[in-house]
Amino acid sequence: MLLEVNNVSKHFGGVKAVNNSSFTVGKNEIVGIIGPNGAGKTTLFNLISGNFPVTNGNINFKGENITNQKPYILCKKGIGRTYQVVKPFGNITVLENVIVGAFNKINSKDEAKEYSLEILKKVGLYEQRNQIGKSLTLANKKRLEVAKALATQPELLLLDEVMAGLNPTEIKDVLPMIQSLNDDGITIILIEHIMEVVMTICDRIIVINHGEKIAEGTAEEIANNDKVIEAYLGGEATNA
Structure with a gap:
């Protein structure tokens, strides 16, 4: 299994936000x-x-x-993720937003840029690559959120x-x-x-x-x- 969540709980004081949950993802x-x-x-x-942090239980990823x-x-x-509330870097371009994520595993700026452009093509934002992040529509901000996560590979x-x-x-x-x-x-x-x-x-x-x-x-x-x-x-x- 790629991911195993074993009897995981998260308590905030007396509130059990997650209580003894278990599941696997292949x-x-x-x-x-x-x-x-x-x-x-x-x-x-x-x-x-x-x-x-987990209150109880454990989480395994790739064993x-x-x-x-x-x-x-x-x-x-x-492990990459998006957030429910979109969080673009508002004052830099769409491409630069994605390049930030690409540096997770790529050290070269030129390689990070090339990889990021491919990601933008994949999520349908290539034409908006030079727009400022905060100027995007909600739908495109959602796509940018996915692109930023994808850039981390x-x-x-x-x-x-x-x-x-x-x-x-x-x-x-x-x-x-x-x-x-x-x-x-x-x-x-x-x-x-x-x-x-x-x-x-x-x-x-x-x-x-x-x-x-x-x-x-x-x-x-x-x-x-x-x-x-x-x-x-x-x-x-x-x-x-």
């Missing part, structure tokens, strides 16, 4: 994590990427225990609601991009509230509620799981 899978707002999804990403290692170390080891990419706030046309444009990244050999875990996206693209879906995993399975299994319908899908089940 190489080249696309795994979705869904759950109501406040269920602990982003906290789980923060534990995997080293942004928060190595990486629990509580620093984010920059985990980035070097091949991840084996595992954590995508935190990269389609939130996008219109249906923009969402349809992003789906092939995510699939192409997976086709290139990148394993993906995505947090997403848009059920059509999750049900369409994910090999497996993990559902968490109140910090605990309540279900795991294929899209069809999750759509027909009574616990999931009660805890999360509710009225949205018919739209999935």
Whole structure:
């Protein structure tokens, strides 16, 4: 397994944001994590990427225990992520934003630039390469967030609601991009509230509620799981 999350918990005082959660992710899978707002999804990403220390349990990546290692170390080891709130470097160009990430594994400025231009082609931002980061539309800021993470050359990419706030046309444009990244050999875990996206693209879906995993399975299994319908899908089940 590429990633193993073993009985992991994260407590903030008396609040159990993540409670005794376990799951695995195999190489080249696309795994979705869904759950109501406040269920602990982003906290789980923060534990995997080293942004928060784990209260209990352990996390293994490529067979190595990486629990509580620093984010920059985990980035070097091949874990990249995006953030729910887009964070471009606002006053430098789109290309320069991506070059910053490329220096994770590339030392030469010329090589970093060349690699970054390829990344921008892949995510559909090549034409915007000389624009200032803060001038982009929300949809393109989302793409830039993905490009910055891709530039670090991840084996595992954590995508935190990269389609939130996008219109249906923009969402349809992003789906092939995510699939192409997976086709290139990148394993993906995505947090997403848009059920059509999750049900369409994910090999497996993990559902968490109140910090605990309540279900795991294929899209069809999750759509027909009574616990999931009660805890999360509710009225949205018919739209999935």
